[in-house]
Structure formats: C-alpha cells, structure tokens
Amino acid sequence: MSFTGMGGFRAEELVGQELAGGPLPTAGVRARRRGRPRVWRVTIFVLAAIFFVGPLLAAFKFSLLQDNGHYGFANYGQILSNSAVRSSLTTSLEIAVITAAIVVILMLPTIVWVRLRQPKLTPVMELVTLLPIVIPPVVMAAGLEVLQEDAPQWMIKLVFNHPLTALTPFYAVLAMPFSYRAIDTGIRAIDLRTLVDASRNLGASWSSTLLRVILPNVQTAVLGAMFLTVALCLGEVVIASLLLYNTFPVEMVALRLQSHVGVSVALSMITLLFTFLLLFLLSFLAQRRHGAASVRVL
Amino acid sequence: MAGFGGWGGIVPFAAYVALFLGLPLYVVVHGALTTDSNHFTFSNFSTTFSYPSYRQAFENSLILSLWTSLLGAVFGIWLAAAVVTAKPGGMLHRIVQSSSGVLAYFAGVPLAFAFIAALGEVGVATLLLRHIGINLYTDGFTLSSMLGVGLCYVYFQIPLMVILITPALEGLRPEWQEAAQGLGASKLGYLRHVAVPVLLPSVVGSTLILFGNAFSAYATALALVGSTLDIVPAQIDSAINGNVEVGADRLGLALGVEMILVILVVMVGYWLVQRRARRWLQ
Numbered sequence: 001m002s003f004t005g006m007g008g009f010r011a012e013e014l015v016g017q018e019l020a021g022g023p024l025p026t027a028g029v030r031a032r033r034r035g036r037p038r039v040w041r042v043t044i045f046v047l048a049a050i051f052f053v054g055p056l057l058a059a060f061k062f063s064l065l066q067d068n069g070h071y072g073f074a075n076y077g078q079i080l081s082n083s084a085v086r087s088s089l090t091t092s093l094e095i096a097v098i099t100a101a102i103v104v105i106l107m108l109p110t111i112v113w114v115r116l117r118q119p120k121l122t123p124v125m126e127l128v129t130l131l132p133i134v135i136p137p138v139v140m141a142a143g144l145e146v147l148q149e150d151a152p153q154w155m156i157k158l159v160f161n162h163p164l165t166a167l168t169p170f171y172a173v174l175a176m177p178f179s180y181r182a183i184d185t186g187i188r189a190i191d192l193r194t195l196v197d198a199s200r201n202l203g204a205s206w207s208s209t210l211l212r213v214i215l216p217n218v219q220t221a222v223l224g225a226m227f228l229t230v231a232l233c234l235g236e237v238v239i240a241s242l243l244l245y246n247t248f249p250v251e252m253v254a255l256r257l258q259s260h261v262g263v264s265v266a267l268s269m270i271t272l273l274f275t276f277l278l279l280f281l282l283s284f285l286a287q288r289r290h291g292a293a294s295v296r297v298l
Numbered sequence: 299m300a301g302f303g304g305w306g307g308i309v310p311f312a313a314y315v316a317l318f319l320g321l322p323l324y325v326v327v328h329g330a331l332t333t334d335s336n337h338f339t340f341s342n343f344s345t346t347f348s349y350p351s352y353r354q355a356f357e358n359s360l361i362l363s364l365w366t367s368l369l370g371a372v373f374g375i376w377l378a379a380a381v382v383t384a385k386p387g388g389m390l391h392r393i394v395q396s397s398s399g400v401l402a403y404f405a406g407v408p409l410a411f412a413f414i415a416a417l418g419e420v421g422v423a424t425l426l427l428r429h430i431g432i433n434l435y436t437d438g439f440t441l442s443s444m445l446g447v448g449l450c451y452v453y454f455q456i457p458l459m460v461i462l463i464t465p466a467l468e469g470l471r472p473e474w475q476e477a478a479q480g481l482g483a484s485k486l487g488y489l490r491h492v493a494v495p496v497l498l499p500s501v502v503g504s505t506l507i508l509f510g511n512a513f514s515a516y517a518t519a520l521a522l523v524g525s526t527l528d529i530v531p532a533q534i535d536s537a538i539n540g541n542v543e544v545g546a547d548r549l550g551l552a553l554g555v556e557m558i559l560v561i562l563v564v565m566v567g568y569w570l571v572q573r574r575a576r577r578w579l580q
C-alpha cells in the first residue's frame with residue numbers, strides 16, 4: 001500500500017521497464033524493497049519525529065529551567081510544594097473521579113436497557129451522544145454563564161459556588177461521545193440476553209444482575225470509558241476558565257501569565273505523561289476479549 | 299431499574315441530557331433570539347453579520363480551520379499509512395495510537411506550552427534557527443499570530459486524522475491488490491482504480507471532521523494568546539466576559555448559534571460521505 005508520489009513513481013518506473021522489453025524485474029524489485037526501508041515511510045517518520053517529538057523535548061528542557069535561572073527538577077516539585085497547584089490538582093482529580101462514576105452509573109444501565117428492551121433507540125442514542133461534539137465548548141460555557149447570571153440564590157449556593165458541583169455534571173455530558181462508544185462496544189461483544197435471562201431465572205434482581213453479572217463481563221470496556229473520562233476532565237480548560245473555576249489546567253495557564261513558565265511547562269509534561277499512560281494502558285485493555293475500547297468517536 | 303418495561307429505562311438518561319445539555323443549549327438559542335426585554339428578534343444575528351470585527355473573526359476562523367485541516371489530513375494520511383503498513387499489533391501501533399488520542403482530544407493547554415517552549419521568543423527551535431541565521435521573530439513570525447496558532451492546531455489535527463483514517467486504511471484488503479495485479483493492473487493502476495475510490499469518501503469525511511474540530515477549538519488559542527486572538531470562540535469569550543457594551547452578551551450567544559450551525563453543516567456533510575464510505579469498508 002502506497003499513498004504517496006513515491007509509491008506511484010516506483011510503479012511507473014516498473015511499467016517503463018516492462019514496456020522497454022527488458023527482463024521482468026518484479027522479483028528483483030521486491031527483494032530490494034524488502035531489504036531497504038521504503039523512502040516514503042522513512043520520510044514521514046522523520047518528519048513526525050521532528051514535528052512531534054521536537055516541541056516535547058523543548059518543553060522538557062524548559063521545564064527544567066527554574067525561576068532562579070538554574071536547571072533542576074524543582075519545577076516538578078511544585079506539584080506537591082505549591083499549595084495553589086496542589087489544591088487545583090485535588091479539585092481536578094475529584095472532578096475526574098466523580099465524573100467517571102456518574103458516567104458509568106448513567107451510561108451502563110441505559111445502554112443495557114436499550115439493547116434489551118428498545119434496540120430501535122440505538123440510532124437515537126448514537127446521535128444524542130454525539131451532540132457534545134456539535135456544540136463547541138466555548139458555546140457551552142456561554143450558556144452556563146447566562147444560567148449562572150440568572151440563577152436564584154439557592155441554586156448558586158447549591159451548584160455554582162464550587163467547581164465540583166458546577167463542572168462535574170457538564171463534564172459527564174462532554175464525555176458522552178467517548179463513554180457511550182466504549183461501553184456500547186463492550187456490551188455488543190457479550191451475549192447480553194442469555195446472561196440476563198440466566199441471571200433472572202436464577203432469581204437475581206435487576207440490580208444484582210447489573211452489578212454481579214453484566215459489570216464483570218464488560219469491566220474492561222467500563223474501565224476504558226472511565227479512563228477516557230478522566231483524561232477529558234484533566235484536559236478541559238475552556239469551560240472552567242470562562243466560568244472562573246480554578247482547576248488544574250486553568251492553574252497552568254495562570255502560572256504562565258504570572259511568568260512562572262517553567263512550572264507551567266513542568267505541569268504540562270506531567271499531564272501529558274499521565275494521559276498518555278492512561279491511553280497506553282487502555283490499548284492493552286482493548287486487546288482483551290470483551291473490551292474493544294477505542295479513542296475513536298466517529 | 300424498577301421501570302424496566304416500556305419506556306421507563308430511558309428516563310434517567312433523558313432527564314440528565316435534557317438538564318445538563320439541553321438547558322445550556324436552550325439558554326444560548328433563546329438568548330440569541332430575544333431582546334433584553336424578552337421579545338423575539340433576529341437582530342442579534344444581523345448585528346453580528348454587520349460588525350466588521352465579527353465578520354473578520356469568522357473569516358479568520360474559517361481560513362484557520364481550512365488550512366490546518368488540509369495540512370492535518372495530508373500528513374495524517376501519510377503517517378497513518380506508514381504505521382498501518384508496519385508490523386501489525388506492534389509497539390509502534392500502540393504508541394502512535396495512544397499518543398494520537400492524547401494529542402487529538404485531551405492536550406489543548408500542554409501542547410500550547412510545548413510550542414511556546416519550542417517556537418516562543420526564547421524557544422529552543424527559535425534559538426537554534428537563529429544560530430544558523432534564520433531569525434523568525436524579526437522575519438514577522440510570532441507564535442500568537444494566526445500562523446503560529448495554526449501550527450499548534452496542526453499538532454492536534456494530524457493525530458486526529460491518524461485516528462479517523464486508520465480503520466479505513468486497515469479496511470483496504472490485501473486481496474484487492476492481489477486481485478487487481480492478478481488481472482494485470484500495475485501498482486499505479488491499483489491505486490487509481492481501487493484504493494483511491496474506496497478511500498476517498500473516508501478521506502473527505504475525516505477532513506470535514508478536522509475542519510469542524512479546528513473551528514470549535516479554543517483551548518490551545520486560549521493558552522497561547524488568550525481572548526485577544528481574532529477568532530470566533532475568542533469573540534464569544536470577550537462578548538460574554540468582557541462587559542464591553544450593553545447587549546454584547548446576546549451577540550456572543552448569536553455567534554455561538556452561528557458556530558453550532560457551521561458545525562452542523564460539517565456534520566451533515568460527514569454523514570453523507572460516510573454512507574458512501576460504509577459501502578466498501580465494514
């Protein structure tokens with residue numbers, strides 16, 4: 001499979017030689033190709049390495065530059081020693097964990113129910129869970145700002161006064177494109193009806209069927225949905241920043257504006273590494289039998 | 299799970315979506331379509347079209363989305379093709395897929411900072427280039443310009459293209475190439491008559507998604523420049539937050555509705571080409 005001028009060029013060369021009436025070079029060309037890496041592949045890997053790894057290396061170097069002008073790992077230590085950073089990280093981690101829990105509690109029973117009782121709702125579910133992609137985060141934030149302005153006092157106290165209550169419900173919505181697809185793929189891979197019938201016939205209630213029969217069978221898919229949700233919560237900045245909540249990514253931006261560039265870059269590196277590890281782990285989970293969790297949404 | 303029969307099972311999910319997605323959406327649309335005294339009007343929309351600054355922001359956003367999606371598509375397909383033809387199931391696949399996921403969906407702020415470290419005024423690449431005589435910043439480049447922000451966008455557009463196009467590339471069966479060559483097609487002939495026609499709908503569809511993705515993105519620009527960059531999300535941000543003038547927040551909401559409409563058009567286009575793509579690639 002070639003998709004570049006390179007592949008096409010070689011094919012033309014080959015055709016040319018055939019037309020010239022020389023000996024068929026096919027076998028020789030194949031052998032030569034196998035022996036040496038193809039130019040078009042090497043080219044893109046080199047370009048990708050420069051473009052993608054370059055800025056990351058630069059960021060790593062920057063993250064080692066401390067406020068006192070020396071190089072060292074002090075900026076990384078700020079994640080523990082700087083109380084503003086620590087409290088914003090705690091907030092973000094709390095949001096992430098609670099959002100992941102809401103996502104599972106909301107999505108798993110709904111998806112099971114749709115599969116069992118109303119499979120004709122499946123296209124509707126697919127469409128609805130894609131909606132957060134259609135609505136840009138900045139527009140969502142604008143809507144929330146208007147709600148916040150017009151909200152009665154009790155609602156401000158109950159919901160908008162703390163990032164945990166204000167952001168978590170909406171992050172669960174933003175995570176729907178990922179979480180729905182991850183869990184739905186897991187549910188599709190098991191023989192749901194047989195499992196449920198067997199469990200019900202043996203006298204299990206719906207809740208214990210869900211918790212003790214279905215959940216263990218789709219645990220990798222559920223874990224995948226939770227990983228993706230956590231990654232989203234640790235990365236989301238637009239809504240939190242526009243609504244003036246001090247989450248971890250918002251604190252990173254603030255640190256840069258206070259010209260603690262080294263610290264903000266160090267925190268970026270930690271975030272990137274952590275999110276990468278989440279998704280890397282996910283790729284191993286996806287390999288196991290019942291959970292083809294994937295980052296692909298569309 | 300008591301109301302499991304009939305339609306009861308959908309109620310919690312439907313209520314949740316209505317409250318936390320439907321309500322903010324309703325507030326935006328309602329605010330965009332009314333005056334301060336709560337009368338129905340289209341004037342917010344017509345005002346956004348007549349303001350030169352908003353028109354400029356739309357133009358900037360569309361141009362930015364267009365070139366970053368095209369560049370992302372070309373290099374994304376290229377990279378995905380190189381990865382797909384490598385050893386399947388290997389470490390390379392895993393690492394490329396995982397890092398693509400991180401960069402495409404979850405890394406707005408960190409990747410902006412990586413670019414500041416590389417191409418900012420005292421960035422590593424900027425200094426390296428100065429050593430060999432290329433002075434980016436005296437040549438008119440800044441990271442907070444449209445070009446600089448766009449370069450950052452390409453950093454998440456390429457990975458998104460890799461994620462979107464990889465299944466289509468994997469769906470190209472080796473038997474098709476063998477069959478084509480068995481029937482006497484050259485490699486070029488196979489590409490022109492089999493691979494390209496099969497892949498084209500997926501490529502067009504994925505590029506549309508990249509366009510919509512860049513159009514609605516704001517995190518990277520926010521971390522890089524703040525709300526002063528002249529693109530639509532930044533205009534919404536300052537209209538809502540800035541208190542520049544009376545009624546500005548309704549204009550912000552109207553801009554928001556216009557953004558949603560642009561993305562809806564993109565998604566319908568995606569859906570149309572995707573129907574064609576599904577014919578071959580299951």
